[in-house]
Amino acid sequence: MPNKLKQGAPAHLDVSAIVAFFGGSRELARSFEKHRINELTPYAVEQWMKRRYIPLKRRLDLERLAEVRSLKFSFETYARATPRPIQRRKRRKAA
Numbered sequence: 001m002p003n004k005l006k007q008g009a010p011a012h013l014d015v016s017a018i019v020a021f022f023g024g025s026r027e028l029a030r031s032f033e034k035h036r037i038n039e040l041t042p043y044a045v046e047q048w049m050k051r052r053y054i055p056l057k058r059r060l061d062l063e064r065l066a067e068v069r070s071l072k073f074s075f076e077t078y079a080r081a082t083p084r085p086i087q088r089r090k091r092r093k094a095a
Helices: 015-021 025-034 042-051 056-068
Strands: 011-013 079-081
Touching (some): 015 042, 025 042
Antiparallel strands (some): 011 079
């Protein structure tokens, strides 16, 4: 699936969807242990979802896990455009 984000546009990852792709937080932690990739707890994965952020080292580990499990996985699939916050004009004080 091609990424439809404009180049240079701010984006974030849909962390919950990534975790779901690997079977949930507990299954993901078990897979890390089973394939001896790195130590990971279900609590750590839940913190990723809470913060909506996956550390870079863990992103590399996820790519390696997908490769070991022969899964077709790409972070671009889970990138979502971040809406720009509305900037309101400041009111001038009446003289």
